[in-house]
Amino acid sequence: MPNPEPIKRPRGRPIGTTKGGMTHALTPAQQDLLFRAARARGIREEFLLKLTYALALRAKEAVELKLDDFDDQTKEVLIRGCKDGAHRHYQLPDLWSLYERWLKVRAKTTSEANPWLFPHRDRADDHLTREGAKSLFYTVAKKAGIKGHSIHDLRHSVAQDMANAGDPQVVIAAHLRHKSVDSSARYVDTRDNQSHQAIMIERRARRWGRR
Numbered sequence: 001m002p003n004p005e006p007i008k009r010p011r012g013r014p015i016g017t018t019k020g021g022m023t024h025a026l027t028p029a030q031q032d033l034l035f036r037a038a039r040a041r042g043i044r045e046e047f048l049l050k051l052t053y054a055l056a057l058r059a060k061e062a063v064e065l066k067l068d069d070f071d072d073q074t075k076e077v078l079i080r081g082c083k084d085g086a087h088r089h090y091q092l093p094d095l096w097s098l099y100e101r102w103l104k105v106r107a108k109t110t111s112e113a114n115p116w117l118f119p120h121r122d123r124a125d126d127h128l129t130r131e132g133a134k135s136l137f138y139t140v141a142k143k144a145g146i147k148g149h150s151i152h153d154l155r156h157s158v159a160q161d162m163a164n165a166g167d168p169q170v171v172i173a174a175h176l177r178h179k180s181v182d183s184s185a186r187y188v189d190t191r192d193n194q195s196h197q198a199i200m201i202e203r204r205a206r207r208w209g210r211r
Contacts, residue, residue: 026154055090061079159175
């Protein structure tokens with residue numbers, strides 16, 4: 001694996017942190033707590049949050065996924081970029097079984113005419129709103145004992161995790177669908193965290209989320 005490009009440390013607070021100094025990215029331990037709490041809440045919560053993390057989705061991208069965006073033959077999903085119109089296919093082998101389980105549960109309460117992956121619970125032809133996805137995250141995070149984070153922080157988390165695992169900035173930028181590596185660099189905390197890095201390398205080896 002090639003060495004990642006060095007990330008220049010800017011003046012002031014570290015990149016990837018809030019004005020209060022808190023890191024946007026959830027630690028591996030927090031992620032495990034979150035996904036465990038999501039599983040306890042239900043298949044919709046678990047699949048939505050794991051998918052959001054795995055594909056570095058913005059809330060708008062997550063709730064606007066359609067059934068037609070998933071290819072059963074290639075096990076790929078099409079992400080339609082909501083900011084610059086950039087579209088990209090992602091392979092999803094580790095979460096495909098979870099996707100299939102969600103479809104079975106979804107079919108019991110949703111009309112076949114509804115094209116959305118995550119349907120709105122009250123409007124038959126609509127999808128889950130961004131506010132609904134944010135609320136879902138807060139509910140699960142509270143159950144997990146995690147405070148001060150939002151669903152967008154899952155996007156920060158995957159960028160940080162990729163950097164800690166040694167991925168170059170250009171790879172991180174591509175995964176986040178950023179045109180510039182500078183945009184992705186803002187997601188990464190430049191402070192050294194060797195224990196975090198070791199955990200992420202181990203997690204990558206066992207392919208996180210696979211059952």
